[in-house]
Amino acid sequence: MGLWGMKSSLWFPILLGIISLFLLGTRWGHAAQNLTLRVLAPLETGFTRAVAPVVYLRDIISQRSDLRSENEAQRRLIDQLTSEIARLQEAALENQRLRSLLHYTDTYGEGELLGATVISREPNNLLRSLTINKGSNDGIRQGMVVLAEGGLVGKVSQVHSSSAKVLLITDHRSATNALIQPSRAAGVVRGQQGNLLTMDYVAQGEQVTVGDLVVTSGLGGGFPKGILIGQVVAAKNNDVKMFQEVEVRPIMNFLRLEEVLVIMNFVPSTLE
Secondary structure (H helix, E strand, O other), X not given: OOHHHHHHHHHHHHHHHHHHHHHOOOOOHHHHHHHHHHHHHHHHHHXXXXXXXXXXXXXXXXXXHHHHHHXXXXXXXXXXXHHHHHHHHHHHHHHHXXXXXXXXXXXXXXXXXXXXXXXXXXXXXXXXXXXXXXXXHHOOOOOOEEEEXXXXXXXXXXXXXXXXXXXXXXXXXXXXXXXXXXXXXXXXXXXXXOOOEEEEXXXXXXXXXXXXXXXXXXXXXXXXXXXXEEEEEEEEOOOOOOEOEEEEEEOOOHHHOOEEEEEOOOOOHHHO
């Protein structure tokens, strides 16, 4: 079909439609309208078939856009729920740790223990002190005893208005009068290099067994009696020396320590 033929095939239905408009209301109007519909029907069908793929493609693009928006909304919801789950899990773990600390209230009385959070540690592998978020404004004084779940942490060594530094029992400057259970052998626990403690002045002949627990003796007035310090991991008798060589592993994992308790109603002799 030539260009004129294509134009004719398009113009004829248009011309027929115009004539039908002019004949509306006349006796030939109804016949012209029927003729126009008959001519246009195949064109309409062809046009519908021609544009159907375009409409289908448009619907697919629209659906993909809707799915993309829905997926993005679901992703944001998942991120929010994940964040909330993490927050609730952290709160549950904190509550569990705090509940574990409550058994000390039976010994020292409710209200006599001040809870504090660890806010910093020494920036080295020795980890001989840490800082808590309570200070002189909260009644903290130098020399006060610090506990955590399971046992002894150390003593307050420096006090500021809203924070305090705690000298750990693993520091070489720390010394704690102690007893070995069940033999009641006495000695002094000191910090040393590494993660172990030494217990000095345990007399030769005293019964010391690997696995024995070591607790504060209360002697000297520096610590209350009966606080768990650690467990014996080695004991050597030496006939040449006056005292045994006893090594103690601290009961506390200071690297994971997050909350502590400061004993407020025990005043060490150094504070009297």
